[in-house]
Amino acid sequence: MTTITGVRARDIRFPTSQGLHGSDAMNPDPDYSAAYVVLSTDDGLEGHGFTFTIGRGNELCVAAIEALAPRVHGLDLDTVRADPGAFWRHVTGDSQLRWLGPEKGVIHLATAALVNAVWDLRARADGKPLWRLLSDLSPAELIACVDFRYLTDALDPGQARELLEERAPTRAARIEEMERDGFPAYTTSTGWLGYTDDEVRRLAREAVEEGWGDVKMKVGGPPADDAKRAAIIREEIGLERRLMMDANQVWDVPEAIERTQRLAEFEPYWMEEPTSPDDVLGHAAIARAIAPVRVATGEHCHNRVMFKQLLQAEAIGVCQVDACRLGGVNEVLAVVLLAAHHGVPVCPHAGGVGLCELTQHISLFDYVCAGASLEGRMLEYVDHLHEHFLDPVRMRDGRYIPPEQPGYSAAIRGDSLDEFEYPGGAAWRS
């Protein structure tokens, strides 16, 4: 038996705003940050998890983790294994704390950190990387991880189990394929809004030289600037590579339609976050108007009920789950199942701090057990901050090599935690 005896939350911030890395139309100067949690146990194991923020307010997520900590403190891992869905409902089920969302905002970001840490602990205890742990669970065991509350009008446990059972016999072949070839990725390191035209051209050229198949650029600035940068990138990457565009929520619905149509000559593969992340009907209207360009969204989609509707309304052609915006692994599984049921590819949101490390497990699980196809699937890659992780992502020829170490790849190096702890760490004192 492994019992959780300690929950420590830390405020970790990287001063990324100094280089305008990660700058976009909505977020001009992010300091990529993690509200980081370390679980300790009576038998000397640890579980690491975090949620991702962009700086100020990270302390609120740390405080929310502390408010939720009593829901996790004292849990034993066998109880979690026996009914992982009940575990999730327990963490999210404090009726007074629930009022602060429900299941959204700071309290749900904190839920992600804690839930992810418990899954990291479980995977370490089982000696498996998370994606393999999940791929070794039976359809019934996977279903037991999901809280189907509010989902049954779109997907009930019976339908989800049927989908998983249909794809279970061929899991082994897909595991072998992934271990051999890796999972396809695209790069977002090319087109941040804060970069000059020359930098954009240089980075697009480098992306091609490094073997990237597909690239993403930020849009949402002045229309002429967007077009100029799109032209530069298309010149460098040619027409055979996919070019994704990301507007980071800056447009109203009519404006999103008009602006996407003006960029159509550059053949965007998808338009990401064209408007408010809460606007299901707006995304549906945009999707109808800009087809065949797909609408992509998800990094600010706060829970499974929102994803359910985006899928029901045929508002998205690409499902960008976020490992830290949703309430951790259990809710991510719910959304992956919903997307598979609706035939929409999952292309997780990554970048930030450690999102690449986490989401590789999600994409691998999705391919092995749920989506079971690579068509339209690709995982975002951003080349930031990996050096701070104990088990960083490994890329080869524009693909993610599946992680092999036990856990959820969430652990940040101890010296990095100390250096970037806010406000006391060396990086912030200077």
Add this chain to the structure above:
Amino acid sequence: MTTITGVRARDIRFPTSQGLHGSDAMNPDPDYSAAYVVLSTDDGLEGHGFTFTIGRGNELCVAAIEALAPRVHGLDLDTVRADPGAFWRHVTGDSQLRWLGPEKGVIHLATAALVNAVWDLRARADGKPLWRLLSDLSPAELIACVDFRYLTDALDPGQARELLEERAPTRAARIEEMERDGFPAYTTSTGWLGYTDDEVRRLAREAVEEGWGDVKMKVGGPPADDAKRAAIIREEIGLERRLMMDANQVWDVPEAIERTQRLAEFEPYWMEEPTSPDDVLGHAAIARAIAPVRVATGEHCHNRVMFKQLLQAEAIGVCQVDACRLGGVNEVLAVVLLAAHHGVPVCPHAGGVGLCELTQHISLFDYVCAGASLEGRMLEYVDHLHEHFLDPVRMRDGRYIPPEQPGYSAAIRGDSLDEFEYPGGAAWRS
């Protein structure tokens, strides 16, 4: 000139769980709480505001107010008066803090507290109760309070102005009517889930004796219990009074339809919060299935984009804005205008701590300037905690008497603040 020179946030909690006041199917033991803010100015004025929570986690809202305080500190009131919409975008526009929502959860609850406090300050400075201040603004001045971002596909500034201008010439008559007759209310003090059948009967009888026209009960417990309590209340109030039912989000969509249909014999006027507050499409499906029973929701509807969609989808027949869940007065005005444009009555969510005190201003403004009708309009009333307010609501014959004191009626008595401050106040030390 009046400049904001101090922002103080306090954690105020009332131990209401001891009496099961406010108990419902989702919230069995709330401790009604306020994350309370006092603005001070260079010329000795004060502005009071708060957001409402139900206990644990109130400290997170206090911390979020402190994180947002720099957006308000140093503001002068003339700047707010000159462009109140820009003021709201400034408070909600810190790009790093925005990540924590956006515009939802803890950070948006804190926004409400601060924005409400600034409006309280402005109304005191102008020597008017808030509803009168708003009713004295021209259509153009009201439009300038609203952030139309993400709304223009449903309502643009021109349409909103036209609506307000059409109703402006008759404002004076409605003000006079309100000052004479008051605004119609209904009571929720009758049917909390934690009460026994005998208590429910006694309270329903008292409600009739006290002159209440309409009452609300909680449902969502075992079906037989809901039916028994509905029968008791109908026996006491007869068929001429409206009986509203509130399920507090406990059902999935198919279950909500079935359970409402089973309660149809008791002729519910509306079914409130039948499912997840995020489920626009679910509410629309329920509305189609249970008509002529109306769907009501809003107390957990976190921003104007969600209300926009509920109205676009014809998912609600009753718009229950919340003065503290939305980002304060500016966003409430946006939703009141959206509802008026769609012809859906606004019946604000009240109760809790001070929500009656705040929402009376909203209903009065709506009637005078926007909705301009009493058909289907009624304001919730719960007889809790009014004694702690400096300018408490005044009821007469089941109607709210319009407030006359300057401000937003938000100020809690100093001795109450000290007694119920958490965890140091006398109420919590014992």
